[in-house]
Amino acid sequence: MATLSDVARRAGVSPATASRVINGSSKPVTEELRERVLQAVAELQYVPNAHAQLLARSHRTAVGVIVHDVSDPYFAEITRGLQRVAADQGRLLMICNSYRDPDRELEYVELLRGQQVAAIILAGSGYHDATFTRLLNEKLAAYEATGGRVAVIGRHEHSGDAVMPDNRTGGRLIGAELYELGHREIGVVAGPAVLTTTTDRLTGLREALAAHGLSLPEHRVRHAAFDRDGGVTATAALLDAEPELTAIVALNDSMAIGALTLLRSRSVAVPAQVSVVGFDDMPIARDVTPALTTVRLPLVEMGARAMSLALDPGAAAPRVEVLPAEMVRRDSTGPAPEVTPVRSR
Amino acid sequence: MATLSDVARRAGVSPATASRVINGSSKPVTEELRERVLQAVAELQYVPNAHAQLLARSHRTAVGVIVHDVSDPYFAEITRGLQRVAADQGRLLMICNSYRDPDRELEYVELLRGQQVAAIILAGSGYHDATFTRLLNEKLAAYEATGGRVAVIGRHEHSGDAVMPDNRTGGRLIGAELYELGHREIGVVAGPAVLTTTTDRLTGLREALAAHGLSLPEHRVRHAAFDRDGGVTATAALLDAEPELTAIVALNDSMAIGALTLLRSRSVAVPAQVSVVGFDDMPIARDVTPALTTVRLPLVEMGARAMSLALDPGAAAPRVEVLPAEMVRRDSTGPAPEVTPVRSR
């Protein structure tokens, strides 16, 4: 691998001069030497060693991002927003998938710290887990103490800059909508109970129902993985146990798609017999049949805001931006059927 | 930020000893000193500077991956395979999205070279573009000349280790299947013509049709972006120009989903009036309505193989692994209707 001094030698200059030419330093270099250096660079196919550069300048420029899984459309959208702002500022992004494993999340904070990133962005739900929260906060505090910036998306436990989707209002919106449509027997297909996203959305839903004197008993909430397959199994269990339901609320769109698939496989008409509501408004939501009624979160915007917060030197006080949720009515919801729907099995 | 010498000073040892304790070197260190060092590490929340480490050891361990877009399910699946093998070998992955921009792809090769990655994996279709191909090959050759390993997925232009999905056979499978079902008027919703993936799949399809004396005229092939929206617009154009079609082949599942959505919006029954076939078998394919008939590619496997090739020191001769395509019959295809279907508009 060619090094700077190889280039310098070939160009007949000192490494210092070569470095200045290559990095476009403000220090002037005669046209002739500049030429020679560039020529040598081309001939040797020289590429600077990024690690040596990072070590030599004290500058830190990359930004680390920890998400549950980039291939999950929810995070893919957020990441798009993060990328956009990062690219605008010429910054490299290091993306790490925690796959919803708190330990891995902790490890990645260390790793990013070791990579000397300028900021760490934690996207994705927090956990209801005191020990983990303490550990995470310790690590983040240590990082911040050395000048690192931290921004979180949708997490409560870290007292710093944050952007928060309004999950609770989103839940309320769903509750109000379904009540409006005449639904009284409502079931929930929920994500893992340890995720704050799950509990926040559930809380909002409960609040809206309570406002109309309705309650949502525990046995009508089924927890499963926050993905399509989780949606399938939770919906199956829910339907078997509570055949009188007229509406199913899935706490994210992936689960909603699983619910839709299961209902179709059981020949339950949506929305004629059972209405289905999702959450997030992932791109695919409008392409399933029936098109999914859901709550839209401005995911790209959330990512962009978080990155802006992280890159902005930051006010003394922690800044929290709450982004609104919005009801998107499509074809998977309708008026509650008059009588308890007939099930095919 | 605490450094190794801070740790050493606090523990009252030399940096050398501290380093040895921290990295579990084979050189023995007395229990007492070890204790003191670990204590200091904990107290200072010390994390080694990854760049300094990389510079000091000549070891290169990270692997770079260039894909079109991780959030595209096609690449998400491939990436999953890459990750699995990389994780097994304790290697860090750097993932770069080229967003199908050849220039960006070139830049990323440089960047990864600068990051001293042990290998670069190029996933995603090649381009029919001689200049670009030459440039890319030059850069890759320069990288390989310095001991870097390269593996490509689904590209022809690089003469090295490669894993290739059998796109052509996949195309043939579709042609045979549709012919079998009685379709004679077939249109294609294709990705960009510059992508080898597009042309390979198209070639296979044409071959299968030609085997039965059918031809696929250019005007029945519509090129658009390889995503859902591209599928919508291309299908709309195709339908307007060629109302007698009884089958639409989308050259990937995203486009197929767009096609399905457009057909639904025009109240064209699938598969009663028009059959639709996709390609790739992304996870969502089974969840749309009607469930998508498509060609399955072993995406995760492709990723895993590519990573194995890249990490394996490598034989003298370039290794090429072709992974088979397989027809997956679902609900979006059926027998060709007897008469030209009636369109709602």
Place this chain on the structure above:
DNA sequence: GGAGGTGAGGCAAGCGCTTTCCTGGCAGCG
């Protein structure tokens, strides 16, 4: 008791680059 052996720990030389400070040459000026 001295030679030789052993093993823990430290010294210092890098890894490849940036950047401060210095040098030496030249023009301009009194």
Place this chain on the structure above:
DNA sequence: CGCTGCCAGGAAAGCGCTTGCCTCACCTCC
């Protein structure tokens, strides 16, 4: 003609870490 000032280019000191080699103390054995 000698001095000052300026400027392009180079020497060298790190950045934070690893690691080969050396030292030194302590044993062991003849």
